[in-house]
Amino acid sequence: MPVVKWQQQHYLSRIESQLKRASSKMFITRSMHNCNQRTYQSKCDLWLSVVFLLFASYQGLAKERMNRMLDRSGGLPIESLSGYAQDTNGFFWISTAAGVFRYDGTEFRQWARDKLTGWHYMVYPAPDGEVFVYDLTHTLYHLLPNEDAEPVIGPGGIPFTNVRDVAFTRDKRFWVAQHDALFYRNERNQWVSVLQDLPGHEKIWKLRAGLDSSLYVATAQSIWKISPSLSYQKILARSFDGYICAVIEHPDGSLFFMEKYADDDGKVLRLHNGQVTELFSQRANFQGFVLRGRTVWAYTDHSLIAFREGAGPEVLRVPTDLPGVGFLVVDNEGSLWLDSVGGLMQIPEPDSVIFGERDGLPNGGVRYLKKNEEGVWAAAWFGRSLIEWKNNDWRVRYDETNPSWLGVDAKGTLWGHSDNGNFFRRTNGKFIKLLPPAPDRMNDSSQAADGTLWIASDKGLWRTPRDEGSPRFLGNPLGDGVAIDSVLEDSKGRLWLIKGDSICYVAATAVAFGQKASCSLQSLVGTRGLRKMIELPNGSLWVGTNDKGVWRHTDEEGWLPIPASLKQSSLQMGGFALSPAGGVWVLGLSARIRAIDRPDSPDGWQVVENLSDWQGVPSALSDLIEEPDGSLWIASQSGVIHMPAEVRHASIAPPRVKLASLTMNGARVDLRSTPQIPPGHNQLEIHFAALSYRDRSLLKYQYRLHPNDEWTDSASNVPVFRFFDLPPGNYTAEMRASLDGVHWSSEAARVNFAVMPYWYLRWWALSLFAVALALALFAAHRARVAVLLRLERQRARIAMDLHDEIGSGLGSIGILSNVVTSGAVDEEQSRSLTRKISETADELGSSLTDIVWSLRSDATTLESLAYRLTKRAENLFSNDPPHFQTSFPNDWPAVNLSLATRRNILLIATESLHNAAKHAQAQNVVLGFEQMGRKWRLWVADDGRGLSNRDKHNLAGMGMQSIKQRAKEIGAEVSFTSNNGSGTIVSLTFNPQAKD
Numbered sequence: 001m002p003v004v005k006w007q008q009q010h011y012l013s014r015i016e017s018q019l020k021r022a023s024s025k026m027f028i029t030r031s032m033h034n035c036n037q038r039t040y041q042s043k044c045d046l047w048l049s050v051v052f053l054l055f056a057s058y059q060g061l062a063k064e065r066m067n068r069m070l071d072r073s074g075g076l077p078i079e080s081l082s083g084y085a086q087d088t089n090g091f092f093w094i095s096t097a098a099g100v101f102r103y104d105g106t107e108f109r110q111w112a113r114d115k116l117t118g119w120h121y122m123v124y125p126a127p128d129g130e131v132f133v134y135d136l137t138h139t140l141y142h143l144l145p146n147e148d149a150e151p152v153i154g155p156g157g158i159p160f161t162n163v164r165d166v167a168f169t170r171d172k173r174f175w176v177a178q179h180d181a182l183f184y185r186n187e188r189n190q191w192v193s194v195l196q197d198l199p200g201h202e203k204i205w206k207l208r209a210g211l212d213s214s215l216y217v218a219t220a221q222s223i224w225k226i227s228p229s230l231s232y233q234k235i236l237a238r239s240f241d242g243y244i245c246a247v248i249e250h251p252d253g254s255l256f257f258m259e260k261y262a263d264d265d266g267k268v269l270r271l272h273n274g275q276v277t278e279l280f281s282q283r284a285n286f287q288g289f290v291l292r293g294r295t296v297w298a299y300t301d302h303s304l305i306a307f308r309e310g311a312g313p314e315v316l317r318v319p320t321d322l323p324g325v326g327f328l329v330v331d332n333e334g335s336l337w338l339d340s341v342g343g344l345m346q347i348p349e350p351d352s353v354i355f356g357e358r359d360g361l362p363n364g365g366v367r368y369l370k371k372n373e374e375g376v377w378a379a380a381w382f383g384r385s386l387i388e389w390k391n392n393d394w395r396v397r398y399d400e401t402n403p404s405w406l407g408v409d410a411k412g413t414l415w416g417h418s419d420n421g422n423f424f425r426r427t428n429g430k431f432i433k434l435l436p437p438a439p440d441r442m443n444d445s446s447q448a449a450d451g452t453l454w455i456a457s458d459k460g461l462w463r464t465p466r467d468e469g470s471p472r473f474l475g476n477p478l479g480d481g482v483a484i485d486s487v488l489e490d491s492k493g494r495l496w497l498i499k500g501d502s503i504c505y506v507a508a509t510a511v512a513f514g515q516k517a518s519c520s521l522q523s524l525v526g527t528r529g530l531r532k533m534i535e536l537p538n539g540s541l542w543v544g545t546n547d548k549g550v551w552r553h554t555d556e557e558g559w560l561p562i563p564a565s566l567k568q569s570s571l572q573m574g575g576f577a578l579s580p581a582g583g584v585w586v587l588g589l590s591a592r593i594r595a596i597d598r599p600d601s602p603d604g605w606q607v608v609e610n611l612s613d614w615q616g617v618p619s620a621l622s623d624l625i626e627e628p629d630g631s632l633w634i635a636s637q638s639g640v641i642h643m644p645a646e647v648r649h650a651s652i653a654p655p656r657v658k659l660a661s662l663t664m665n666g667a668r669v670d671l672r673s674t675p676q677i678p679p680g681h682n683q684l685e686i687h688f689a690a691l692s693y694r695d696r697s698l699l700k701y702q703y704r705l706h707p708n709d710e711w712t713d714s715a716s717n718v719p720v721f722r723f724f725d726l727p728p729g730n731y732t733a734e735m736r737a738s739l740d741g742v743h744w745s746s747e748a749a750r751v752n753f754a755v756m757p758y759w760y761l762r763w764w765a766l767s768l769f770a771v772a773l774a775l776a777l778f779a780a781h782r783a784r785v786a787v788l789l790r791l792e793r794q795r796a797r798i799a800m801d802l803h804d805e806i807g808s809g810l811g812s813i814g815i816l817s818n819v820v821t822s823g824a825v826d827e828e829q830s831r832s833l834t835r836k837i838s839e840t841a842d843e844l845g846s847s848l849t850d851i852v853w854s855l856r857s858d859a860t861t862l863e864s865l866a867y868r869l870t871k872r873a874e875n876l877f878s879n880d881p882p883h884f885q886t887s888f889p890n891d892w893p894a895v896n897l898s899l900a901t902r903r904n905i906l907l908i909a910t911e912s913l914h915n916a917a918k919h920a921q922a923q924n925v926v927l928g929f930e931q932m933g934r935k936w937r938l939w940v941a942d943d944g945r946g947l948s949n950r951d952k953h954n955l956a957g958m959g960m961q962s963i964k965q966r967a968k969e970i971g972a973e974v975s976f977t978s979n980n981g982s983g984t985i986v987s988l989t990f991n992p993q994a995k996d
Contacts (some may be wrong), residue, residue: 063314063353064321064639066616071343075108076434077101081339083133083657086331087125090656093133093143094344095120100133104660104689105696106718112149116141124166128692138163140176144671152176155183155191155996157268167207171228172402179203182217195224195232206288216255218244223257223271236271238466248289248296256296256307256813258286259923268305268313280305280313280802290330294304299328299338311392320358333653333694336756345678348694351647352616353394356639360396361385366635367508368623370406372414372426376625376633378640379406382648384416387633394522394642401431406440407464415464415471417442417455425473433472438462444486444532448508456484456989460955461511477506477517488533489869490541492671501527502557503543513576524551526561540597544574552599558991564595566802577624583608587621589632614695614739615647624646655737657719657749662686675753679728685837688719688736698739706790739865790900790995813840862936862992865902866929869909882942887928893934901994905938910958912940912986920944920984938988948976969995 042447070076076094078393083095093111100123111485114137115611122872124132131143132152140152140160143577151159160176167175174185176740182204183191195217204380206218213228220243223236235255238244242261249255254272256279257726261267268279283864284300296307304316304325316322326339336347357363362383370377373649384406386397398934401422403416414426420439444456448463453471455462459486464634476482478499486498495508502521510517524530536542545929547563552574565573568591575587583596590613598604611617611634623635625988630645662669663685663692670738677684691701701714719735732752736745759765820833877884897905909927916925922944930937960976961987967974 008798008976019639022024025378056886057327064356064636065347065350065353066618067345067347067615068342068613069345071341074343074867076343077108077110077581079343080327081344082119082336083122083327084339084344085123085125085329087129087131087133088127089129089458089658090332092331092693093123093125093131093660095123095133100149104691106657106689107687108148108662108721109660111143111147112141113147115149122166123788124168126168127170127172132166132169134163134166137161140166155193164204165207167209167215167395167812169209169213170211171213173213173215175215177204177207177217182207188600194226194230201560203243205243207244208249210249211251214249216249220244221245223255235274245286246288246298248291250296251294252309256892257296258289258298266300268307270307280315283441286329290328290336292336292916294539295350297328297330297336297350299325301325304328304338309368316326324987331693333692334453335694346693347616348613349643349647352641354616354636354639354641355394356386357394359639360398361639361926362398365637366622366640368406369625369633369635370900371410371625371633372408372412374414374426374429376640377406377414378635385644394409398659401433403431405445405455407442407453407455409453410447413464415453416447436470436471438471440473443484446486446488446533448489449493454487454489454508456487456497458483460484461487463512474514475516477511477519478504478521479518482970485897486532488535488541490535491539496533496541498530498533498543501529501545503530524548527551531577534576534578535583536597537710537829538577538597542576542584542676544576544586544588546574547571549573550602552597562604564605564607566593575624577626578629578755579626581609581626581630584740585624585626589620592619592621611643611716612695612698614698615643616640617643617872652739652743654743654745655690655739656736657735657745657747658691659751660687660689660719661748662751662753669753673752677726677753677755679756679758681725682755684723684726684753686720686723686735686751687723688735690719692737692739695739700738700741701735702738702744703733703735705733707732707734711736713868726755728755729760740971799815813837813844821893860930861892862894862897864896865897865905866892866927868906869913869927872910873913873925876913877925881924882917882920882922882944883924885924885926887926889929889931893931895992897992898970898995901990901992904970905988905990906964908939908966908986909940909989911963914961915986916942916944916984920946922983932989934990935991938990939985941983941985943983946982946984947976 005252047840048618050338051118072079078096078098080097082090082097086092092408094101094103094108097119099113100111102583104112116133116634118136119346120133120135121820122134126132132140133143133149134140138161140148140154140163142152143149151513152993154160154176162178163176163178163814164179165876167177168174176183180195180203182195183193185436186192202218202222204217208216208218210216210225215226217226221232221238221240222926223244223310224232225235236257238258240258240261242259244257245260245266246258247255248257252272254270256268259267259269264285265281265283265342267281268286270277270279280298282300282302284302286300286680287300288300289296294309295816298307302318302325304322308314321339322338322345324339324341329337331337334349335351338345338347355361361378361863362380362385366378366380369378370379370510375386378385378387383402386399387394388397401424404419405417416424416426416431417438418424419441422437426432437987440457440462442455442457442462448454450466452466455464455471459473460478461474462471464471476484478484478497482499484499487494489508489625490496492510494505494506495511497519498501499521502523504519504521506517506519524543524545527545531544531546533541533543543551543553543559545551548561548566549561549571551559552562553559565571565586568588568941570591573588575585577587579585579594581594583594594609595607595608597603598606605609605626613768617634618636618638618641620637621634625633627633629643629688630648632643632648634641634643634834646732662671662675664675664677665683688701690701692699695922697717697719700842702711702717703714703715704711705723721733721735730752731754732750734748734750736748738744757760760769774821817837820837821828825833866886870886873884905944911928913925916922920942924943926939926941928939928941964974967988967990970990975987977987978984
């Protein structure tokens with residue numbers, strides 16, 4: 001909905017009315033001048049008759065209402081409309097030349113774009129939220145939730161065509177009328193024909209649901225009533241050249257109906273207790289009725305007519321009152337909508353009326369209001385008028401005296417003054433000029449403690465008398481030549497005076513008794529002009545400012561701004577009025593509130609009532625009068641607004657809310673199933689619809705993402721919520737709305753959606769990960785057990801090696817030592833034994849060194865093993881012969897050895913070299929390594945005596961059995977090649993990475 005704007009209805013008409021207004025003033029001035037001179041009496045009477053007729057024409061005009069336009073600037077796709085209606089959920093359905101659109105207060109969404117492409121004349125909402133339309137061919141369509149439409153299948157299994165009208169009665173019966181037939185759909189979705197005895201020439205023109213589940217059928221010359229039991233009777237028969245085009249039931253039981261005649265004339269009539277009464281006639285195309293409360297609104301192509309109980313018809317005419325009139329709708333909140341020039345016009349509150357220039361008020365905006373026994377006086381910049389109750393209606397009467405200032409004392413006496421002229425007192429419906437003249441300009445007034453008036457003027461202070469007489473000038477406490485803008489006597493006898501942005505007070509009694517009094521003006525810091533003052537019943541003093549809100553005075557702290565007043569959208573506030581209901585009305589450019597003084601609260605006041613567009617009250621207010629019955633008279637720049645008490649006290653129900661759409665990264669998501677949002681960078685927009693149109697500026701929103709979360713206030717006034725990169729999980733986004741911030745939607749709108757986790761966080765992936773982890777843990781356990789077993793075997797082998805090598809060696813050393821020390825051997829034997837002990841010790845040291853080396857971390861390559869064996873062989877073959885040689889690759893590849901391979905090859909090679917050194921009696925011994933694909937070959941060859949056949953069978957004696965066992969542990973292949981006297985070759989083929 002676009003920003004609220006006053007529509008200047010028919011500018012030429014307004015200009016014409018202003019010209020008439022100016023002419024009326026001119027006529028009044030001339031005629032009064034002529035009459036006062038008692039000349040040209042007949043001409044005087046003529047001029048006054050003309051003036052009277054002009055004013056009579058003003059009084060006959062309809063009053064204005066606040067309205068706003070929904071047009072292209074507000075999103076309306078096209079301004080050529082053919083029908084519109086509001087469904088029971090609150091959505092508006094608008095039929096245009098471009099198709100059918102759904103409007104939710106924010107967005108227009110086209111329905112059945114490929115099917116409903118032409119003009120669709122009428123829109124029919126059903127009680128259950130369904131919507132039907134018929135097009136130019138009078139084919140009836142059902143609008144589907146998925147933005148599609150389908151024809152309604154009628155009797156005989158074919159689509160309904162030639163549809164004249166559709167209605168839904170309160171018992172949820174679906175009625176369809178053709179010109180010559182009437183059907184309803186029963187609970188079994190079967191179409192049943194009724195009213196079979198309708199005469200053939202009586203075409204059906206209109207259906208209207210009654211207030212009690214009955215149905216009214218308007219034919220050309222008759223009205224039929226079908227009861228809920230499906231019995232029917234003709235309740236009206238007419239005979240005229242035309243047809244009955246509309247009918248509606250009033251809550252009092254009467255029936256309003258329209259007759260349309262052949263010459264494009266028409267009438268509105270009322271049937272009550274068997275009597276027909278003509279209410280209104282006009283040369284126009286009569287179209288239909290709507291019921292708002294107990295007021296029947298009729299519409300033609302030339303006017304809107306309101307029929308209220310106990311009052312005559314009020315006619316809003318085109319173009320003087322309205323730019324145009326088309327189809328009329330009353331929405332769920334009581335607003336009137338009508339097809340007008342340029343779009344849809346909404347009248348939020350038709351019962352709040354505005355008295356303006358065309359009603360007789362002077363132009364220029366209304367500054368303040370005064371009330372006496374005659375009615376309400378409106379003081380505009382360019383004149384004063386009386387709004388009085390006359391002939392069961394409020395009417396405006398311009399008073400030719402036209403004083404420039406008005407004031408009312410405690411007795412209800414109305415006082416006036418003409419600039420630089422005389423004072424006046426209102427007596428018996430006339431202004432009586434008072435003498436002597438008072439050449440001054442009056443600015444403001446307030447009641448004194450005794451009920452008389454203090455009057456602030458350009459020259460000083462005046463005071464009205466308690467009885468007959470003229471006001472008396474009392475001097476100027478601010479000094480000669482200083483204008484006093486406003487005055488107020490408080491309950492403590494202080495007389496407050498305002499000049500510009502400064503304020504001060506003097507003793508009221510001193511001024512009243514003519515004593516000399518003066519005061520020093522105090523500026524309120526930061527203000528650029530003070531306006532009106534008021535004293536509250538609790539003794540608190542408030543003053544309005546032009547730009548700094550409202551200030552409060554206390555004797556302890558002086559003048560301080562009221563914090564809440566500084567939060568208003570406009571800080572210009574200068575209108576105050578005490579409310580009989582409690583508190584004070586605060587009025588300004590934006591302020592339209594009733595507040596209670598709360599100096600102990602952070603805000604400084606408590607707002608207990610807000611006036612708004614909802615009640616048909618515009619902004620820019622200056623004064624207010626609250627009647628005892630609760631009705632309000634409000635002065636504004638647009639005129640005088642009269643708000644009935646019923647409008648003011650009507651409850652405002654929280655709006656319905658519905659889900660409109662959900663978009664992800666700009667693409668709309670299908671809501672027919674729970675949306676699944678992929679993980680990662682995602683931007684979600686959830687569009688809800690708060691289905692309130694009367695004053696959307698009042699809407700407030702709250703949302704949450706989980707049902708158990710606290711509601712969060714939305715910082716935006718648009719029901720669109722955006723979420724970025726939501727973590728994976730299931731969500732239920734909910735939104736509710738309020739028009740007052742206290743009462744919220746009874747049922748929140750919600751949408752369920754899921755943000756999916758990344759694939760590796762989904763259940764099947766987690767299950768696979770769990771299985772893989774279990775397998776990995778099992779494998780790790782098995783590996784650890786295997787490692788522990790290998791370590792245990794390694795410790796066992798080391799223990800065995802130490803036992804075999806070191807234990808046997810130490811045992812030999814012990815035995816030989818005992819023999820040497822026993823003295824049983826000679827010196828030569830002793831030296832031989834000692835030499836054996838030394839050799840055994842050397843062997844033990846070498847064996848221990850080999851064992852330790854095989855366990856070192858830096859001894860992992862094949863090359864390091866080869867050079868370790870070379871070093872060991874050089875110690876074994878230190879004497880020549882035998883001569884030791886090596887056969888190694890020129891470039892060693894980086895070949896790492898497993899611990900098992902390193903250890904066993906070291907021991908096998910050492911054993912083979914040891915055998916060659918001790919037993920072969922060779923001249924040459926060769927240690928060699930060569931690569932054989934992925935494997936390597938180690939050999940130890942000598943040219944000694946070789947192995948005899950007996951030696952081959954006695955392998956254990958030469959350690960050969962141990963060699964074979966070690967080769968088997970690492971999966972190596974070992975061979976012993978020898979011929980008697982031809983030498984021996986020990987060959988080992990192994991995998992460097994072999995495990996135990």
